[in-house]
Amino acid sequence: MEKVRLYDQSSVAYDRRYRQIQRVKYQALAPYLQEGPLVDVGVGTGIGLRTLLKARPVVGVDGSIEMLRLARKLVTAYDAGRAIACLVCAEATELPFRANSFLTAVSVTMLQNLTDVSKGVGELVRTTHPGGILGITALERSLPLHQLEAFTMSGTALVARLTDLANEDTGLILRRVAIDS
Ligand SMILES: C[S@@+](CC[C@H](N)C(=O)[O-])C[C@H]1O[C@@H](n2cnc3c(N)ncnc32)[C@H](O)[C@@H]1O
Numbered sequence: 001m002e003k004v005r006l007y008d009q010s011s012v013a014y015d016r017r018y019r020q021i022q023r024v025k026y027q028a029l030a031p032y033l034q035e036g037p038l039v040d041v042g043v044g045t046g047i048g049l050r051t052l053l054k055a056r057p058v059v060g061v062d063g064s065i066e067m068l069r070l071a072r073k074l075v076t077a078y079d080a081g082r083a084i085a086c087l088v089c090a091e092a093t094e095l096p097f098r099a100n101s102f103l104t105a106v107s108v109t110m111l112q113n114l115t116d117v118s119k120g121v122g123e124l125v126r127t128t129h130p131g132g133i134l135g136i137t138a139l140e141r142s143l144p145l146h147q148l149e150a151f152t153m154s155g156t157a158l159v160a161r162l163t164d165l166a167n168e169d170t171g172l173i174l175r176r177v178a179i180d181s
Contacts, residue, residue, distance in 0.1 A: 001091060003113040004063035007044070011066040015045040022047040024166040025108050029135040030054070032159070032173045036103035041092050041124060042110025046071030049078060049085065055104055056084040059097075065089050093119040100129040107135075109169055112142035121151045128176040137162065137171030145170040 007014065026048035033055035040052055043060030044067045052058045060075075062068050068087050075085045090096050092107075093116055105128045107120075114120045124134055134156060138148055145161065149172060156174035163170050 001063050007062075007064040008066040011045060011064065011070055014067070015047070015070050019047055021166045021168070022108065023051070025137050025169055025171075026051040026106075028162055028165050028171070029106055029108070029137075029173075032104075032133050032135055033106075034103040034133050037101065038104040038106065039095075039097070039102045039127060041095065041105065041107040041120075042113075043068070043071055043087065044110075046074040048106070048108060049074050052106065053078055053085060058085045059102070060085065060087045061090050061092065061095065062087070063089065063091055093123060095123045095127050097127045099126050101127050103129055103132045105132070105134045105136075108137050108171075109139060111136060111148065112138045117143065117148075118151050121148075122154075125152070125155045125176060130176050130178045132176045133159070134174040134176060135171065136174070137165055137169040139168055140170045141168070145172075148172060 030051050035055055037057055038055050039059045041061045043062050068089055071087055079085050105124045111117050111120055128134055157177050159173040159175050
């Protein structure tokens, strides 16, 4: 979680600097979002919330309380009391949800922060319902697409590869399959 402390310290600057760039990445995932419960692991300041809420309800998870503080303002603005979005402060490698909880799981520019990427991907897979969709992106320079793909072999089938997201991320769209199929 040491990287998370850096996000705690830079939340306001992050939000200002990366708003446009990160939106492009979330918009690339938009065509694949399923209607129904969705989790965004590493929701950050909530830059993707407007896009994600189309597939509501949304649970945003992040380890940085300061990033979530900014996301809270957006949830209040977009949600307008309808209780279709909630935020949870938690570690990406130990998600506090039952297996198969969500129809879509997304994680945008978060996985390259993890010491144990495999565990983070495993949690995304575990909490996605069979038949559901995972949309994950990472900084290509830190976690190249072929490495990311190697972490996602178990329990998923490849739907699409995403390249050149805002000139810095690559990603995968995966379908969750039953582990024994
Ligand atoms: C580059 S930001 C991306 C935020 C958001 N997805 C976006 O696109 O704007 C990475 C986020 O992952 C969170 N994060 C990093 N490591 C984490 C961990 N181990 N557990 C939970 N969140 C983590 C950080 O706090 C930060 O908000």
